[in-house]
Amino acid sequence: MGNEKKNIEIEAIGEFGLIDELTSDFVLRNDSSIKGVGDDSAVMSSKEGEHKLMSSDMLVEGVHFNLSYMPLKSLGFKAVSVNVSDIYSMNGMPEQITVSLGVSSKFPVEALKELYAGIHAACEYYSVDLVGGDTTSSYSGLIISISVIGSVAKNKITYRSGAKENDLLIVSGDVGSSYLGLQILEREKGVFNANPNIQPKLDGYDELIKKQIQPTARMDVISMFQEMSFVPTSMIDVSDGLASEVMHLSKSSDCSFSVYSDKLPISEKSALTAEELGIDPFVCALNGGEDYELLFTASQKDFDKFKNNPNFSIIGFATDKSNANLLIDKNETAVTLNAQGWRHF
Amino acid sequence: MGNEKKNIEIEAIGEFGLIDELTSDFVLRNDSSIKGVGDDSAVMSSKEGEHKLMSSDMLVEGVHFNLSYMPLKSLGFKAVSVNVSDIYSMNGMPEQITVSLGVSSKFPVEALKELYAGIHAACEYYSVDLVGGDTTSSYSGLIISISVIGSVAKNKITYRSGAKENDLLIVSGDVGSSYLGLQILEREKGVFNANPNIQPKLDGYDELIKKQIQPTARMDVISMFQEMSFVPTSMIDVSDGLASEVMHLSKSSDCSFSVYSDKLPISEKSALTAEELGIDPFVCALNGGEDYELLFTASQKDFDKFKNNPNFSIIGFATDKSNANLLIDKNETAVTLNAQGWRHF
Numbered sequence: 001m002g003n004e005k006k007n008i009e010i011e012a013i014g015e016f017g018l019i020d021e022l023t024s025d026f027v028l029r030n031d032s033s034i035k036g037v038g039d040d041s042a043v044m045s046s047k048e049g050e051h052k053l054m055s056s057d058m059l060v061e062g063v064h065f066n067l068s069y070m071p072l073k074s075l076g077f078k079a080v081s082v083n084v085s086d087i088y089s090m091n092g093m094p095e096q097i098t099v100s101l102g103v104s105s106k107f108p109v110e111a112l113k114e115l116y117a118g119i120h121a122a123c124e125y126y127s128v129d130l131v132g133g134d135t136t137s138s139y140s141g142l143i144i145s146i147s148v149i150g151s152v153a154k155n156k157i158t159y160r161s162g163a164k165e166n167d168l169l170i171v172s173g174d175v176g177s178s179y180l181g182l183q184i185l186e187r188e189k190g191v192f193n194a195n196p197n198i199q200p201k202l203d204g205y206d207e208l209i210k211k212q213i214q215p216t217a218r219m220d221v222i223s224m225f226q227e228m229s230f231v232p233t234s235m236i237d238v239s240d241g242l243a244s245e246v247m248h249l250s251k252s253s254d255c256s257f258s259v260y261s262d263k264l265p266i267s268e269k270s271a272l273t274a275e276e277l278g279i280d281p282f283v284c285a286l287n288g289g290e291d292y293e294l295l296f297t298a299s300q301k302d303f304d305k306f307k308n309n310p311n312f313s314i315i316g317f318a319t320d321k322s323n324a325n326l327l328i329d330k331n332e333t334a335v336t337l338n339a340q341g342w343r344h345f
Numbered sequence: 346m347g348n349e350k351k352n353i354e355i356e357a358i359g360e361f362g363l364i365d366e367l368t369s370d371f372v373l374r375n376d377s378s379i380k381g382v383g384d385d386s387a388v389m390s391s392k393e394g395e396h397k398l399m400s401s402d403m404l405v406e407g408v409h410f411n412l413s414y415m416p417l418k419s420l421g422f423k424a425v426s427v428n429v430s431d432i433y434s435m436n437g438m439p440e441q442i443t444v445s446l447g448v449s450s451k452f453p454v455e456a457l458k459e460l461y462a463g464i465h466a467a468c469e470y471y472s473v474d475l476v477g478g479d480t481t482s483s484y485s486g487l488i489i490s491i492s493v494i495g496s497v498a499k500n501k502i503t504y505r506s507g508a509k510e511n512d513l514l515i516v517s518g519d520v521g522s523s524y525l526g527l528q529i530l531e532r533e534k535g536v537f538n539a540n541p542n543i544q545p546k547l548d549g550y551d552e553l554i555k556k557q558i559q560p561t562a563r564m565d566v567i568s569m570f571q572e573m574s575f576v577p578t579s580m581i582d583v584s585d586g587l588a589s590e591v592m593h594l595s596k597s598s599d600c601s602f603s604v605y606s607d608k609l610p611i612s613e614k615s616a617l618t619a620e621e622l623g624i625d626p627f628v629c630a631l632n633g634g635e636d637y638e639l640l641f642t643a644s645q646k647d648f649d650k651f652k653n654n655p656n657f658s659i660i661g662f663a664t665d666k667s668n669a670n671l672l673i674d675k676n677e678t679a680v681t682l683n684a685q686g687w688r689h690f
Contacts, residue, residue: 034396038597039505040434040581041400041495046391051379055386056443056492058479089385098401100490134403134490143483145445145490147401150386160384236385252383 018135021109022116026123026130030095032151033129042131044096044149051157053094053150055086061141069185072111074214075144076118077125082239083148084126085217085292089237090159092152093222096131097123100145102138115144126219156231158296163234163253167297169316170306172221174265175242176281179288180273181205181212187277207269215292221311228305232296241289244339246316247325249297256323259316259337262330286327287339363480366454367461371468371475375440377496378474387476389441389494396502398439398495400431406486414530417456419559420489421463422470427584428493429471430562430637434582435504437497438567441476442468445490447483460489471564501576503641508579508598512642514661515651517566519610520587521626524633525618526550526557532622552614560637566656573650577641586634589684591661592670594642601668604661604682607675631672632684 023037035043046052059065059079067075084094099119103112123130128148184205191198202209217237225231234253236245242264246257264285266274274281297318298306306312316328325337368382380388391397404410404424412420429439444464448457468475473493508514529550536543547554562582570576579598581590587609591602609630611619619626642663643651651657661673670682 035504040431041398041437041493043435043502044397044399046393046395046397046496048391048393050391052389052391052397052494053386054389054441054443054477054492054494056445056478056490058445058447058481058488058490060447060481060483060488062484063482086385090388092386096399098399098492100401100403102403102405102488132399133401136403136405137408138405138485138488139407140483140485143403143405143447143488143490145401145403145479145488147399147443147492148386149397149399149494151391157388159380 018109018112022112022135023130026120028129029127030129032095033131036129036131042096042098050151050153053087053090053092053152054147055083056145056147057083057086058143058145060143067142069189070213072114073118073121076115077122077214079144079146080119080122080126080128081215081217081292083146084128084219085237085239087148087150088217088219088222088294089235090150090152091156091222091225091232091235092150094126094128094148094150096129096149098131098147099133101133101135102143103135104138104141107142126217158232158235160234160236160249160252163249163255163297163318164299165255165318165320167233167299167318168303168306168314169246169257169259169295169297169318170312170314171238171242171265171293171295172218172312173291173293174267174270175238175291175293176266176274176284176288177208177270178211178215178290179284180270180277181208181210182290183277183279184208184273185212205273207267208273212290215290217292218294221294224311230298230302230305233299235294235296238291238293238295239289241287241339242291242295243286243337244289245295246337247339249295250325253318255318255321256325257316257318257337258323258326258328258334260328263313263315265313363454363457367457367480368475371465373474374472375474377440378476381474381476387441387443389476395496395498398432398435398437398497399492400428401490401492402428402431403488403490405488412487414534415558417459418463418466421460422467422559424489424491425464425467425471425473426560426562426637428491429473429564430582430584432493432495433562433564433567433639434580435495435497436501436567436570436577436580437495439471439473439493439495441474441494443476443492444478446478446480447488448480449483449486452487471562503577503580505579505581505594505597508594508600508642508663509644510600510663510665512578512644512663513648513651513659514591514602514604514640514642514663515657515659516583516587516610516638516640517563517657518636518638519612519615520583520636520638521611521619521629521633522553522615523556523560523635524629525615525622526553526555527635528622528624529553529618530557550618552612553618557635560635562637563639566639569656575643575647575650578644580639580641583636583638583640584634586632586684587636587640588631588682589634590640591682592684594640595670598663600663600666601670602661602663602682603668603671603673603679605673608658608660610658
């Protein structure tokens, strides 16, 4: 009954009404955004001396997110973060996004407004403009497809392919905590499903849960690079897992990497939680994924910029491609690096 | 059993393998496409003197298409057509697309290859480059989300908002045939469901069915405008239905329109089929939708360019906004124009 009422609500305002309702309080922030929502396409300025960047991601309910522990506002924020992260990975700045939504009629307009409140907060945080998209019904659950456009000065663009032998391999922040946050959420959901009278124990895990539920893409790292007058030789964001990303850089740059396990940035809370859950913290760090940190290479001349920088960890270096990609532990034992990453199929 | 085997097939090659498999025979055609699939984002050049255009659309199985009569290859072609049509509507040329797919495991890799064969054919037809996207699983059916990027000279960009009083209202091609094609497909599906021994009668309706199943966006019209040195004062593509689009131009341009029903371009086959099905052909033309023709306005000085041009029909003119949007029949009887369009909710 309640559901029927909600269905009528979405039906009553229709597609155009819904888009108006959801996008009315978005303003354009970037000079490059000439026309946003309201015509057949968005319009953006273009400049000599820069390249435009574009990336698209689709998030599907039940595959990429679970609404039983993902608040809709966080989901909206995260969906934008995942996309802008791909622009930062090119050393660029995101400027515009389009958001296409497929929603089943079980979603009342209020729920979509929550989702858009998160998208709006992310647009403010990253200074990007919502300039278009599409809203349609779907027969099952929620599908969010975002495309992002950004720009980068031609001489600063950073591909996956520029790493050279002896380059330092560096990662921002820490890795593994998003995966551990997910494990805590899954554990408490399991406990709750078994006995709904037991309240979930999420206190004390905020740092990990936040990294899973509402990660922020590393806009600040791109600003730091600019302040340092530093351009990475190659870069990628850590979405599928550090090991998987190392192998992407290796393949694109035609070199190999040696990674030192004791250099991996694992937070104290991550280490303790991994122990509590009986999981190897190195596995979380290497294969956990969804960290949205930046993994990049720097030439040796830039070593001083990173050696005692608390924002970064030098975790290895590039070797000739005749070597394997190696994971070297504190006893100097080397094993071949394996990427498991996230496989949605 | 057959299905299980197919599922394993997708699982076996994984997401990266699948993307490689599907995109390997796409080449980059446009000078502005600097980097396509294979990095965190696509890279496109940008030029002084032009604007970039961007539009996104999502197509959901069961809502926008029905695989029981939509061949996957046609669906791939149509999904691209629907998107590039939004760029032509701005008087621009599409250059890049990203394709994000959500697919349930019932789709074997071969079926996805068929879909991509259609996307590939459309990329060739429209000279656009596939530069990125995402492939993920979904729990129900197929979801196709496409974003398109294009460019237009600053002095030729055409918004919905530029129509002025007395401007001519013009539409390319004919309208209503796509809707009638859909009615024929639905009728034959109904007959087939009632008695599977009766073969569907689709012969003789090819023109209508093609317009529904594999419409082509009007790239040729934009080229004609260039040859004529003509820039429309406002423009939109006919996706939701002619009446709905007239009302969009009216709202954006702050004027009204008078449309003459006997000037509406309805093909002979459409008229005959509407009669056969007992539908009013004017309703099909005004509210059918999915025509992907271009509806635009031209100032009176350009009348000679369109008066005897077989590619176009002058169907009305712009009036002061104090008037209503009117539909005027051959007896000069005027009724208020109503937009019903496609409502997916």
